[in-house]
Amino acid sequence: MLERLLSTGQAVDARLGVDGLPQSATGQTSWLCGVNAAKVMGRHYGPQPGPTLLKLLENALPVRLARAGKRVELLNYYPPGYLTGVRKHGCVPQSVLNAARKLNPDGLPHISPLLGLEHDLPLSATQSLENLRAQGLEVGNAAQKLDLALLDLWLSDRIGHLGATPTPPDVQGGARRYLRHLDAFLSGVLESNCPVILSSDHGNFEDLTVRTHTYARVPLLSWGLELPECADIAAGGRAIAGLFGV
Numbered sequence: 001m002l003e004r005l006l007s008t009g010q011a012v013d014a015r016l017g018v019d020g021l022p023q024s025a026t027g028q029t030s031w032l033c034g035v036n037a038a039k040v041m042g043r044h045y046g047p048q049p050g051p052t053l054l055k056l057l058e059n060a061l062p063v064r065l066a067r068a069g070k071r072v073e074l075l076n077y078y079p080p081g082y083l084t085g086v087r088k089h090g091c092v093p094q095s096v097l098n099a100a101r102k103l104n105p106d107g108l109p110h111i112s113p114l115l116g117l118e119h120d121l122p123l124s125a126t127q128s129l130e131n132l133r134a135q136g137l138e139v140g141n142a143a144q145k146l147d148l149a150l151l152d153l154w155l156s157d158r159i160g161h162l163g164a165t166p167t168p169p170d171v172q173g174g175a176r177r178y179l180r181h182l183d184a185f186l187s188g189v190l191e192s193n194c195p196v197i198l199s200s201d202h203g204n205f206e207d208l209t210v211r212t213h214t215y216a217r218v219p220l221l222s223w224g225l226e227l228p229e230c231a232d233i234a235a236g237g238r239a240i241a242g243l244f245g246v
Helices: 003-004 026-033 037-041 051-057 061-065 093-096 129-143 155-160 169-191 233-244
Strands: 010-012 072-074 148-150 194-199 218-223
Touching: 003 051, 003 169, 003 218, 010 037, 010 233, 026 051, 026 061, 026 093, 026 155, 026 233, 037 051, 051 093, 061 072, 061 148, 072 093, 129 148, 129 169, 155 169, 169 194
Parallel strands: 072 148
Antiparallel strands: 010 218, 194 218
């Protein structure tokens, strides 16, 4: 399924005209707000948002949708330990909290971003591909009752940061296993006929000979939705917002 999406997708710029390697916080804020967050900051920044980006995230797409009376939810699973005490969140959960939604929303499926793999090397499988396909189908069916369902799938970033020259065999094997698991999950989502958009905030998973982010363009893949050609991830964020008229 991933190959099918890639064959019709776009490759968009994540550098945003700013020197240095793209980073998570400015990249994700650019997607969520449709603004060039790296230019606002004067640099790429991450992994979590500081005061400047937090201010931008007060007007992120989930917030605008909530103001318009739309229902938006984040379907990531968060373990109990994450939900206790004061915590600095990443951009995606912060944008949903800004929209007055809660993490682990009631009555909806909660998906671990590990997608049926162990957190640590060798990233062994803990779930079958068929089970992941079934989870994807459940998510797709649930998402169609919402205006926007978000998933923050960060394991590919973790795998990318395990890169080295030469690439360790367990990293290479874990990366291939992750792609198979992601493919199975997406197959289930698309089986439900749910429209899907898939992208990233920066490159790194595509080059496992380094452990840093990269300058690579990132995929912008869609199914069941028409997106215009987007030069960069900020334009991609504006295009997605445009689908909702906000």
